[in-house]
Amino acid sequence: AQTVTQSQPEMSVQEAETVTLSCTYDTSESDYYLFWYKQPPSRQMILVIRQEAYKQQNATENRFSVNFQKAAKSFSLKISDSQLGDAAMYFCAYRSRDDKIIFGKGTRLHILP
Amino acid sequence: KAGVTQTPRYLIKTRGQQVTLSCSPISGHRSVSWYQQTPGQGLQFLFEYFSETQRNKGNFPGRFSGRQFSNSRSEMNVSTLELGDSALYLCASVASGVSGELFFGEGSRLTVL
Numbered sequence: 001a002q003t004v005t006q007s008q009p010e011m012s013v014q015e016a017e018t019v020t021l022s023c024t025y026d027t028s029e030s031d032y033y034l035f036w037y038k039q040p041p042s043r044q045m046i047l048v049i050r051q052e053a054y055k056q057q058n059a060t061e062n063r064f065s066v067n068f069q070k071a072a073k074s075f076s077l078k079i080s081d082s083q084l085g086d087a088a089m090y091f092c093a094y095r096s097r098d099d100k101i102i103f104g105k106g107t108r109l110h111i112l113p
Numbered sequence: 114k115a116g117v118t119q120t121p122r123y124l125i126k127t128r129g130q131q132v133t134l135s136c137s138p139i140s141g142h143r144s145v146s147w148y149q150q151t152p153g154q155g156l157q158f159l160f161e162y163f164s165e166t167q168r169n170k171g172n173f174p175g176r177f178s179g180r181q182f183s184n185s186r187s188e189m190n191v192s193t194l195e196l197g198d199s200a201l202y203l204c205a206s207v208a209s210g211v212s213g214e215l216f217f218g219e220g221s222r223l224t225v226l
Contacts, residue, residue, distance in 0.1 A: 044220070091155070106156075
C-alpha cells in the first residue's frame with residue numbers, strides 16, 4: 001500500500017524568505033500523480049501544484065515549485081518570497097493508479113512578519 | 114461556476130445518534146470523494162463515488178456509509194456516533210481528465226458529545 005510522509009509537523013519562515021516543505025512517499029507503481037494542497041485557516045483546501053511522475057521536469061507555479069526525485073520517492077515544495085497569505089496547512093498527496101488519493105498528515109506553515 | 118457545497122457546515126450530536134452530511138459537487142463533475150480530517154490523523158480517505166457507484170473505500174468501520182444520486186450529489190451517513198467521530202468531514206469533487214485534481218468544499222464540522 002502506498003504511504004505519504006511529511007516529516008515536519010510545523011515550520012516557520014520569515015516573510016520574503018524561501019522555505020522548503022518535505023514529502024516522501026512509498027509506492028511500487030511507476031506512473032502516478034503527486035500534489036501539494038494548501039488549507040488556509042478556516043478556509044477550503046486548494047491545489048497548489050501537481051506533478052506527473054512520468055515527467056522529469058519539476059513543476060512550477062509562480063512562487064511555488066517542486067523538487068521531484070522519483071528514485072528517492074521525494075517530492076518537496078519550495079515557496080519563494082514567502083507572503084503572509086502563504087500561512088496554512090500544506091498537504092502532500094499521492095494519486096494511485098486506481099484513483100485513490102492518499103494524503104500526508106500535513107505541515108503547518110507560519111509566516112513571520 | 115459554483116464550487117463544492119457542503120451542508121451543514123457545523124453540527125453537534127451526542128453519542129449513539131446518527132448524522133447525514135450532504136455534498137453537491139461542481140457542475141459536470143461525476144466523481145465525489147469524502148475525507149475525515151482530524152488534528153492527529155490528518156486527512157483519511159473514506160470513500161469515492163462515481164456515477165452512483167462506490168469506486169473506492171477507505172479503512173473505516175461499517176458505521177460510515179455513503180451514496181451518490183443521479184445528479185452527482187452525495188451524502189455520507191455515520192450511525193451510532195462515537196466521540197472519536199468528531200472531525201471535519203471534507204467532500205471533494207474530482208475534475209475530469211487524467212490528473213484527477215480534487216476540488217474541496219469547506220467541510221462539515223461534526224462535534225460528538
